[in-house]
Amino acid sequence: MPTDRRTALADAAISVLADTGMRGLTHRAVDRAANLPTGTTSAYYRTRHALLTALVRRLVDLDQAEIRTAGAHTPTIRDTDQLAAGLAAFTHQRLTGEGRRRSLARYACALESVHHPELREILVPRANAARSAVEAFLAAHGVTDPEGRTITLLTCVDGLLFDRLINGGTISPDDVIPLVTAALHPPEPR
Template identity: 50%
Template sequence: MSRFAVITDAAIAVVADLGMRGLTHRAVDARAGLPLGTTSAYYRTRRALIEALVQRIADLDRVDLAENSLPAGDTPALGPGRRLGPSDLDQLATQIAALVDRWLTAGRSRMLARYACLLEATHHPELRVILDHGTASRAQARGILAAAGATDPERAGDHLVACLDGLLFDRLVGAGTRSAPEPGTPESRSDLAAAIATLLRAMSG
């Protein structure tokens, strides 16, 4: 693993546990098990460290989307003129639910750090590269809903991603943490799939 990955993964863990106020060079060194001063040698300022952290989150988000590619309107998987039917939407809901559930478990620290960085980016425009995640996922959602017959796939795709982000936030830190099934369980994935299937059907009509 590269030194960039070691340092920024440790920074993600620090922010997830302590928030942005807890992000210091010393804290990252300690979390990564590196000699004191290593992080500051690579990133002289806190701003540089935050920018590297945001870049790492954006890179990992892109890998997730690439590894969990879903059919879009212009992909060969659909075939010429093929439309997504109800069974296709149910299958997509199951795939998306599995990804969301993984973000609630194995990816939990990254999601918490991403939300913290999004708030930080409202005051620091240079950090808005983190919004690239939303750009890619919206393009994917628009393709899916276009193939499902949505009358306005551009708007519907944006709405779908916003709803999914709200669902993730609710299960991660909101009221859903009290009422939803335990993340990482079949019950969690089934419950998420039911909610997502409802969204897909509603937005594809």
């Protein structure tokens, strides 16, 4: 458990949200999940909105750390099979264990951000080495708008992840190859 109390509470809040959904995210539930006396969460995060904001910030911090680690080990992408395998491996992490819990919490927060735009600002995707590697791959293969196609590709992979999270199953490179192919060869405008 993190030594910083605020971080520990945010981590517990992520677990509560993943386990019980948005309605179950209460100060008392976080106290129980963190194994702390009743009122502890409220002392650190007075309002539910403050708790939710801390949870979203922690999710982003965890995601960015994970992406930095993956980016540090991301070689130059040579072909569509390698890109598809990398995206499938990344999504596998998001479908299992702690990654699954964070994915469930992330999607719940994304839906909540419709009503709280300040949360959307925190959740906005950030530039990172992995995203840059995908963009460089698309640019090297002559895609005219590599930045836009990268966003489209990663959004499609995110949709596939969401589907598997809700309906079960895994994501293999074979599931991702058609998405990569579509990013490399976008349809002609009508």
